[in-house]
Amino acid sequence: MTDELQLNISGFEGPLDLLLELAKKQKVDLTKLSILELTDQFLIFVKNHINQLNLTADYLVMASYLAYLKSKLLLPKEENTEADDLEYDLTKRLIHYNAIKIASEKINNLFQEGKDFFTRQFDEKFVVSHKIVINVTFHDLLNTYLKIEKNRKKINFHLDKNHLFTVEDGNKWLKYFFNKNNLEWENLFSYLPKQIENIILKKSAVVSILQASLKLAQDGKLEIYQSESFKNIQIRLKDNHGQK
Numbered sequence: 001m002t003d004e005l006q007l008n009i010s011g012f013e014g015p016l017d018l019l020l021e022l023a024k025k026q027k028v029d030l031t032k033l034s035i036l037e038l039t040d041q042f043l044i045f046v047k048n049h050i051n052q053l054n055l056t057a058d059y060l061v062m063a064s065y066l067a068y069l070k071s072k073l074l075l076p077k078e079e080n081t082e083a084d085d086l087e088y089d090l091t092k093r094l095i096h097y098n099a100i101k102i103a104s105e106k107i108n109n110l111f112q113e114g115k116d117f118f119t120r121q122f123d124e125k126f127v128v129s130h131k132i133v134i135n136v137t138f139h140d141l142l143n144t145y146l147k148i149e150k151n152r153k154k155i156n157f158h159l160d161k162n163h164l165f166t167v168e169d170g171n172k173w174l175k176y177f178f179n180k181n182n183l184e185w186e187n188l189f190s191y192l193p194k195q196i197e198n199i200i201l202k203k204s205a206v207v208s209i210l211q212a213s214l215k216l217a218q219d220g221k222l223e224i225y226q227s228e229s230f231k232n233i234q235i236r237l238k239d240n241h242g243q244k
Contacts, residue, residue, distance in 0.1 A: 006045075009037045164204040170212025177222075178237065185225065185234040188213055 006015055173191045192209060196202050213235055216222045225234045 007038065007041055009041065010034050163201065165201070165208035167208055167211045167215065169205070170208035170210070171216075173209055174212055174216065177235065181237065183237055183239065185236045188224075188233040188235045 007013065173193065177186070177191055188209060189206065192202075192205050196205055210233070213222065213224060213233075217224045217235075220238060222235050222238055225236075226232070
């Protein structure tokens, strides 16, 4: 059984491709062929090769169209108004099929890169990686760190206590608060001296006035309030300075 459709129709005998080639060269008029004979031979060929998928894929579409065309041609003439159009469409389809077949053969004959050999898929550039592995224990690292710390230049910090503020200084600043005789809440640190620029002295002043306010609150002379952590500390004079 041949794998190529052989036609014997209207005086032409040979493969379908030859028929199309002759039609292209205008040596055969496709419109003069018997569509019914072509359809019958085409359908028989497809039926005999139904299990060959490579052939079935190429011919099934055309076979279904020819079967539809045959059904139209077999109708009575008065009911078959589409027959002429369908025959003309079939001619166009056959010519179109031939053009696709020629184009596919040209594509298959084109150079195909990598068809007969495989190229390397990695970059030719190589990266050399150097990894230094130090084989030491935790005690080795600790001893080395202690040696470095021992040899490091010592920084001597000297704090001059004579230039720090005391609780008495805080009480002195809060005298302005008591002199106002105000029962409203006020910011404790608003009574710090404004002219202090040294950061250490500023911290010393904050500690001094805070200690003084705590002692005064303990003695019942003022109240202290803070809404939440790190917010301003508020103070106010206790009514009658704690006397009832």
